[in-house]
Amino acid sequence: MLTPRRQVLLLGFVLFLLLGALAVFASPLSAGNLEARLQRAADEALYSVRAEDWASVEMDGQVATVTGLAPDRIAQARALEAVRRAAWAGGIVAGGITKVIDETRLEREDADFELRADLVGGRLTLTGFAPDAAGQARLDELAELRFPGRASLDVRLAPGGAPAGWESAARLMLGELARLDYGTGLMKGDRLVVTGISTNPQTVSSVRAALQQGPAGFVSTALVRTPGGSFHARIEDPALCRTAIDAALGPRPIAFSPGSASLTEPSRNMLRRAGDAFARCETAPLVVAVRADPEEGGDPLALERAGAIITAMRAAGLAADRFEASVLPGEAHSAISFSIAAAELDTQEEVREDNGDAATEG
Structure with missing residues (x-):
């Protein structure tokens, strides 16, 4: 028969084993629960960027593998970034996603290089790609110069994807967009469109003239007007028409x-x-x-x-x-x-x- 002291020791040992089992199998940071939680977070992240139709993610512990056929580079980049941010990384102990493996593919490897600038409420949102880090830095600097304290930048690297003269076109796009009250600039391949509104008729005429001449190597146009006015451009180029519709959408x-x-x-x-x-x-x-x-x-x-x-x-x-x-x-x-x-x-x-x-x- 156990003495009272040994009974207390035995009871303490049993409680220790129970708490250990609870920590391993029932804790939110247990392997199974942690992986399930991260899987839910990653799935919700893909849904938040409308990527659930083409992308899927699978967790292996704290490592996420994203697969699928991406329609374009922007959608591909947004999906990967959303999964990276789905749960705080914080290392293994903190219980977040520590690594994202990219196994996605582009639906069209020759997809048009794209850079998009949306000006709404005085704030600029710039998304798309730059072909090199130096160009990316200059583009970010220009956006901050044109829209000081009002620019949200999400320009990513896509080496070798930009047409010749892309930086001149981007500078023209941001410079003319900054003169409008609100609008959108869109580069797709070697096509460039700026569309929007200005209450100043002289500004409207000036932006139209700047885009009519356009940068070397680009086909461009401006769909700008005063409130209640109309667009005056004539677009005969199908690719430029496609870009204009995409900008307006x-x-x-x-x-x-x-x-x-x-x-x-x-x-x-x-x-x-x-x-x-x-x-x-x-x-x-x-x-x-x-x-x-x-x-x-x-x-x-x-x-x-x-x-x-x-x-x-x-x-x-x-x-x-x-x-x-x-x-x-x-x-x-x-x-x-x-x-x-x-x-x-x-x-x-x-x-x-x-x-x-x-x-x-x-």
């Missing part, structure tokens, strides 16, 4: 009410602006295609949604024969695509891939 995805072809109000306004831009294009019709989801209306709903997009763009005064509605197959990566009809091009060229969740917005 903005960085947010087009969204519908769940299970319907009813556009959200922000999307309807955005598409009206895109219609204003397309009205300046003298090209073949614009093909609007929406991906069919067999679990949500299939081809009929997809075609109805394409029609709703066209209707919203036609509010800019465009005739019905300027558009064609189409359906993307269910396995297509893009939720929505815009393209210039192939009748004018050797091959059908894509205007924009909207990789957000076009089906629903709560």
Whole structure:
């Protein structure tokens, strides 16, 4: 029979074993619980940047592996950065994501080099790529100079991807955008568009003239106007038309009410602006295609949604024969695509891939 002292010691030992087991198997920092928590955080991070359609992430302890076919470099970079920031790294003991392995691929390795600047409420958001660290630093410095204390910068490196003269084009884009009350500048490949509003008619004329001449090696235009005024540009180049529409659409995805072809109000306004831009294009019709989801209306709903997009763009005064509605197959990566009809091009060229969740917005 154990003495009272030995009973106390035995009880203490049993409690020690129980607490140890609890720490190993039930604690939030236990291997299984930690990995599950990080998996949830990483999945939510991909959803937050609208990458859940093409990217997936798998946790192995505190190491995340991201896979998928990215539509472009910007989407690829945003997804990887979102996973990196999904849970504080902080080292192994702190219980965060310590490493992200990139196993994603680009859908089109020759995708257009892109740099986008959005001026809203006096603040600049600059996203896209620079071909080298020195150019990236000069671009960041210029943005801070033009928009002191008002610039949000997310320019990443993409060696070898920029067209000749990209830096001159970027300087022109930021310089002219800084003169507007609000607007967007977009470089895609060797095409450059600045669009926006200024209350000063002289500024509007000056920006138009600057973009009409444009930087060497680039085709460019300005879709700028005074409030209540109209754009005066004529765009005959299909690639420049594509860039103008993309600039007008903005960085947010087009969204519908769940299970319907009813556009959200922000999307309807955005598409009206895109219609204003397309009205300046003298090209073949614009093909609007929406991906069919067999679990949500299939081809009929997809075609109805394409029609709703066209209707919203036609509010800019465009005739019905300027558009064609189409359906993307269910396995297509893009939720929505815009393209210039192939009748004018050797091959059908894509205007924009909207990789957000076009089906629903709560």
